[in-house]
Amino acid sequence: MFATNGMLDPEDSVILLIDHQSGLFNTVRDIAIPDLRNYVIAIAKTATMLNIPVITTASVPDGPNGPLIPEVHKYAPHAQYVPRTGQINAWDNPLFVEAIEKTGRKTVIIAGTLTSVCMAFP
Incomplete structure (x- = not known):
């Protein structure tokens, strides 16, 4: 286990990438789409580098969300x-x-495209 000094522990973290879909990206207005794409890529690369599990999901990928x-x-x-x-x-x-x-990880890092809809806690 990493000494975290209050920081995130990669050995106890899981990253959720929710609805990073081509069609939904076109609805984003508060950040430039190329920047958004680069931020998602940075998260994916970091997860791989630190061996953090990643779980992805998509809403209606065969439809307008892409x-x-x-x-x-x-x-x-x-x-x-x-x-x-x-x-x-x-x-x-x-x-x-x-x-x-199933990951057994206690720290859940969540990133989504339309967070008010795709990842509202029950």
């Missing part, structure tokens, strides 16, 4: 994708919650 941006799994090839079966809120998907619990 697929996950390919850079997520390119730079975090160890990431586990959990499909959602119609749930908008990722927490409403039991398989998503189970995947998080």
Whole structure:
């Protein structure tokens, strides 16, 4: 275990990348899309470098929201994708919650595109 001095411990963390989808990126207005994409890539690369588990999910990837941006799994090839079966809120998907619990990690780092919808706690 890393000495964290109050910082995040990579050995006790899991990263959730929720709804980083090409179609949803087009709805973002408070940050430039290339910057948003680069931030997500940085998270994926950091997770890989620090061996932090990554769980991804997408809302209606075959519809207007589009697929996950390919850079997520390119730079975090160890990431586990959990499909959602119609749930908008990722927490409403039991398989998503189970995947998080199975990591045994206590620190959950969450990044999402439309956080008020895709990751509202139940």
